[in-house]
Amino acid sequence: MKQLTLHKAGKKYSKEWIFRDLSYTFTVGKPVAITGPNGAGKSTLVKAISGVIPLNEGKIEYDDLPEDVWHKYLGISAPYLELIEEFTLKESVDFHQKFRPLISGMSTLDFLEKLNLEKHSNKFIRDFSSGMKQKLKLGFAFFSENEVLILDEPTANIDHKGYEWYMEEVQKLLPHKIVLISSNEPKEYTFCQDTLSILDFKV
Numbered sequence: 391m392k393q394l395t396l397h398k399a400g401k402k403y404s405k406e407w408i409f410r411d412l413s414y415t416f417t418v419g420k421p422v423a424i425t426g427p428n429g430a431g432k433s434t435l436v437k438a439i440s441g442v443i444p445l446n447e448g449k450i451e452y453d454d455l456p457e458d459v460w461h462k463y464l465g466i467s468a469p470y471l472e473l474i475e476e477f478t479l480k481e482s483v484d485f486h487q488k489f490r491p492l493i494s495g496m497s498t499l500d501f502l503e504k505l506n507l508e509k510h511s512n513k514f515i516r517d518f519s520s521g522m523k524q525k526l527k528l529g530f531a532f533f534s535e536n537e538v539l540i541l542d543e544p545t546a547n548i549d550h551k552g553y554e555w556y557m558e559e560v561q562k563l564l565p566h567k568i569v570l571i572s573s574n575e576p577k578e579y580t581f582c583q584d585t586l587s588i589l590d591f592k593v
């Protein structure tokens with residue numbers, strides 16, 4: 391997939407437009423930071439781009455792919471995506487692979503080692519710290535087959551070592567994917583030369 395395009399996109403809740411008349415093209419190799427203060431509409435925009443919520447105006451195009459296959463191209467890490475608390479880590483990774491394969495040649499053990507979580511493979515997700523959960527969400531997005539990476543608040547809850555891991559891994563993927571980072575924390579998108587500020591698309 392080469393391009394993801396918004397044409398005059400608009401989303402409102404009751405009478406309030408969260409964004410309107412938003413036209414933008416995201417391309418492979420040009421990561422974009424979606425910025426704006428708390429409540430501006432960053433998550434609303436990435437949910438619309440992910441096909442999770444509908445637009446009120448305009449349209450979104452993933453090359454010329456039909457909407458019902460978009461999800462196959464997406465890797466998403468976001469605060470509102472829940473992990474299954476009743477699974478152990480290993481069960482979680484096995485379950486994930488039933489609908490989304492890990493990148494070619496990566497085994498479950500390789501995945502756990504890549505996240506430095508192999509010691510915790512039999513621990514229940516409900517007993518994970520918030521930083522461990524965040525790392526697992528990022529890992530699923532980074533190391534699964536996908537072409538569009540949407541990262542909403544990617545380094546929330548993770549420590550300095552986790553941040554360095556994030557920066558190293560995400561930058562390896564930039565040349566190959568369409569990458570969107572929704573954030574109000576500049577250090578998590580230092581590699582983005584382009585910024586889409588939601589406040590520019592208020593009515």
Ligand SMILES: Nc1ncnc2c1ncn2[C@@H]1O[C@H](COP(=O)(O)OP(=O)(O)OP(=O)(O)O)[C@@H](O)[C@H]1O
Pocket residue numbers: 403408426427428429430431432433434435574
């Ligand atoms: N389901 C909903 N129904 C009504 N209003 C909503 C809904 N979801 C979000 N909103 C409103 O849309 C606006 C944008 O919220 P959103 O979560 O997209 O902001 P954000 O920029 O991601 O904020 P933050 O930086 O705090 O995560 C807020 O005013 C929020 O209350």
